[in-house]
Amino acid sequence: MIAANAQGLQGTVGLHEFCVLANEQVARDTFRLEISSLVAKRIQPGQFMNFAVPGDPTHILRIPLSFSHADAPDSHVTMYYVTVGEGTKRLSSMRTGDISTVVGPCGKGWRLPEDLSGRCLLVSGGIGLAPIAAAAGMLSDAGIAYDVIAGFQTAARIPERLISEMEPLLADDAKIHLATDDGSYGFAGFTTRLMEQLIAEHSYGCVLTCGPEVMMHGIAAICAREGIACQASMERMMGCGFGACGACNIPLVAGGYASCCMDGPVFDAKEVAW
Amino acid sequence: MVSGVNMAVNLGGIKMRNPINTASGTFGFGWQLEGFYDVSMLGAITTKGTSAVPWEGNPAPRLCEVTSGIMNTIGLANPGVAGIVEKFGAYLAGLEDRGCRVIMQAAGHSIEEYRDAVRLIEELAPFASGVELNISCPNIARGGRLVGGTPEDASEVVRAVRPLVSRPLLVKMAPVRVPEIAKACEDAGADALSLINTINAMSIDIHTRRSRLSKPTGGLSGPAIHPIAVRMVWEAARAVSIPINGIGGIATGADAAEMILAGATAVTIGTQNLPDPTAGPRILAELEQWAVEQNVSDINELVGAFEC
Ligand SMILES: Cc1cc2nc3c(=O)[nH]c(=O)nc-3n(C[C@H](O)[C@H](O)[C@H](O)COP(=O)(O)OP(=O)(O)OC[C@H]3O[C@@H](n4cnc5c(N)ncnc54)[C@H](O)[C@@H]3O)c2cc1C
Ligand SMILES: Cc1cc2nc3c(=O)[nH]c(=O)nc-3n(C[C@H](O)[C@H](O)[C@H](O)COP(=O)(O)O)c2cc1C
Ligand code: FES
Numbered sequence: 001m002i003a004a005n006a007q008g009l010q011g012t013v014g015l016h017e018f019c020v021l022a023n024e025q026v027a028r029d030t031f032r033l034e035i036s037s038l039v040a041k042r043i044q045p046g047q048f049m050n051f052a053v054p055g056d057p058t059h060i061l062r063i064p065l066s067f068s069h070a071d072a073p074d075s076h077v078t079m080y081y082v083t084v085g086e087g088t089k090r091l092s093s094m095r096t097g098d099i100s101t102v103v104g105p106c107g108k109g110w111r112l113p114e115d116l117s118g119r120c121l122l123v124s125g126g127i128g129l130a131p132i133a134a135a136a137g138m139l140s141d142a143g144i145a146y147d148v149i150a151g152f153q154t155a156a157r158i159p160e161r162l163i164s165e166m167e168p169l170l171a172d173d174a175k176i177h178l179a180t181d182d183g184s185y186g187f188a189g190f191t192t193r194l195m196e197q198l199i200a201e202h203s204y205g206c207v208l209t210c211g212p213e214v215m216m217h218g219i220a221a222i223c224a225r226e227g228i229a230c231q232a233s234m235e236r237m238m239g240c241g242f243g244a245c246g247a248c249n250i251p252l253v254a255g256g257y258a259s260c261c262m263d264g265p266v267f268d269a270k271e272v273a274w
Numbered sequence: 275m276v277s278g279v280n281m282a283v284n285l286g287g288i289k290m291r292n293p294i295n296t297a298s299g300t301f302g303f304g305w306q307l308e309g310f311y312d313v314s315m316l317g318a319i320t321t322k323g324t325s326a327v328p329w330e331g332n333p334a335p336r337l338c339e340v341t342s343g344i345m346n347t348i349g350l351a352n353p354g355v356a357g358i359v360e361k362f363g364a365y366l367a368g369l370e371d372r373g374c375r376v377i378m379q380a381a382g383h384s385i386e387e388y389r390d391a392v393r394l395i396e397e398l399a400p401f402a403s404g405v406e407l408n409i410s411c412p413n414i415a416r417g418g419r420l421v422g423g424t425p426e427d428a429s430e431v432v433r434a435v436r437p438l439v440s441r442p443l444l445v446k447m448a449p450v451r452v453p454e455i456a457k458a459c460e461d462a463g464a465d466a467l468s469l470i471n472t473i474n475a476m477s478i479d480i481h482t483r484r485s486r487l488s489k490p491t492g493g494l495s496g497p498a499i500h501p502i503a504v505r506m507v508w509e510a511a512r513a514v515s516i517p518i519n520g521i522g523g524i525a526t527g528a529d530a531a532e533m534i535l536a537g538a539t540a541v542t543i544g545t546q547n548l549p550d551p552t553a554g555p556r557i558l559a560e561l562e563q564w565a566v567e568q569n570v571s572d573i574n575e576l577v578g579a580f581e582c
Binding site for chain 1 (some may be wrong): 299301302306307308309310312322328331333334335336337338339341342343344346348351362365372400496497546547548549550551573
């Protein structure tokens with residue numbers, strides 16, 4: 001499409017058809033969606049897509065979702081999502097063979113750490129594990145070792161399927177540490193507490209995190225204290241996902257706002273005014 | 275013009291290749307949509323409201339979804355006229371060269387701020403075919419009441435700005451006292467009227483008892499407001515003789531056709547662009563198809579052709 005122009009402004013987000021290959025429940029309120037779509041050829045770890053879910057013309061907005069795995073040659077993309085409201089419930093009723101559209105790839109994703117020799121720590125809260133899985137894939141491809149902390153409210157919400165998809169990529173000495181807020185599985189307590197334990201034992205050059213904002217704020221504070229680089233994948237209510245509406249503002253330490261859908265969703269945690 | 279129907283319209287001196295325009299604040303600065311289609315096929319685009327100096331806008335959350343619409347409290351966040359021209363000026367000038375009219379929207383919190391914004395647009399954005407004055411902003415000096423919320427106030431701001439603008443001047447009206455304010459704007463020198471802006475509305479999260487936006491109220495837009503907008507366009511068209519730019523909940527060619535029948539010369543797509551970024555070309559094709567079905571050779575024959 002005509003996109004290049006004098007100022008190098010590039011409309012890089014497109015509209016793509018998708019076909020549902022699988023959409024199945026994998027944990028309490030948690031689904032795994034696999035689609036076939038040409039967006040797979042361009043999407044990078046940490047970027048997201050905006051899904052049109054048919055069936056209710058009174059809800060006009062799309063649903064933004066990150067992905068856990070994209071297979072460019074096969075044009076497959078895998079998402080994990082939690083049914084929190086009307087739109088995600090509607091999404092959970094889509095069946096194999098159903099067709100709709102995604103807008104994407106949206107935003108800027110994870111960046112490889114500057115120090116490629118250091119070890120990384122990936123920290124997720126809830127379904128934030130989906131984009132963290134994509135980050136894990138990116139680090140594995142680059143030959144960078146990492147450990148994972150994945151926190152959940154309770155054991156019933158742990159998507160074992162996603163964890164089993166991540167395990168084969170781990171380095172020999174690496175581990176996925178599971179935590180639950182209610183202590184029903186793994187480490188009992190918040191991911192920040194588990195992170196304090198891990199950083200006391202190992203040295204990490206970089207932390208990548210995605211989860212509830214309060215959790216990421218806590219992770220970012222620990223990283224700031226320890227001088228560890230930290231990237232955080234932020235969430236905002238989105239109108240468009242491609243910079244047209246100005247809805248998705250993230251406050252910056254430097255003053256003013258950045259756009260979550262264009263400058264993010266992945267931000268350098270020390271630039272965010274938490 | 276595949277169909278043979280003339281789709282070109284003249285919006286108060288802005289010569290558009292077709293009646294499709296995009297609403298301020300819902301289309302970025304145009305380039306964001308180029309990945310979806312060739313934006314120059316549209317009749318015009320309208321920029322986000324731009325002020326003399328950058329405005330940060332409101333805290334999050336700035337947007338929520340309601341039945342058949344959305345509510346926003348973006349707060350006219352923009353990088354200022356100079357910032358916009360520096361970042362996007364070459365793109366916008368190129369869009370004009372490609373045949374799509376660029377309308378720069380001016381915003382302010384006082385008459386002086388509007389005059390400053392318009393002066394800068396005149397100086398820095400000579401490429402734009404038109405200037406749209408958004409008189410739905412709060413007037414800080416007057417306790418935050420709308421800059422153009424009464425015929426007297428609207429007249430005052432349009433008169434103050436008119437001599438500074440060498441190009442066609444559109445006035446973007448709030449959905450209040452439409453016939454009187456429309457007349458006041460025409461008398462004050464507006465070349466065309468754009469309406470409607472969002473309708474002030476409220477949405478409360480009953481669990482937290484808080485507003486679903488960062489402010490108690492926000493502007494409602496989308497299909498929910500379309501019938502109100504059609505009525506207001508019709509009222510404005512009857513009150514004035516300058517052209518009307520019809521805005522409000524246009525999601526299909528049929529919605530656009532309704533606006534034209536009610537008296538709109540141009541039709542402007544807003545909220546629909548957000549979930550449906552190819553809405554512009556689709557609505558244009560549907561509108562042209564409707565003109566063919568109506569058996570006219572010129573879309574202008576259908577402007578105000580509503581019969582009671
Ligand atoms: C960049 C990004 C990536 C995301 N990735 C994932 C993911 O991989 N898996 C996952 O389960 N969820 C993800 N989300 C969250 C997901 O988009 C929301 O849970 C979903 O939109 C809720 O829609 P709903 O109609 O079911 O709920 P609603 O009943 O509409 O709302 C429930 C909650 O979701 C939030 N929400 C609603 N609509 C939007 C929207 N358009 N944009 C952002 N937040 C919204 C509301 O503020 C509210 O807190 C992501 C969000 C963003 C912004
Ligand atoms: C996210 C958003 C931002 C907007 N920003 C502006 C603005 O800067 N200036 C303005 O005059 N109107 C603004 N509007 C109002 C639209 O231009 C339009 O008048 C209104 O939304 C009604 O049309 P619609 O229902 O097609 O969206 C905005 C609307 C939305 C949804
Ligand atoms: S969601 Fe519209 S600008 Fe980011």
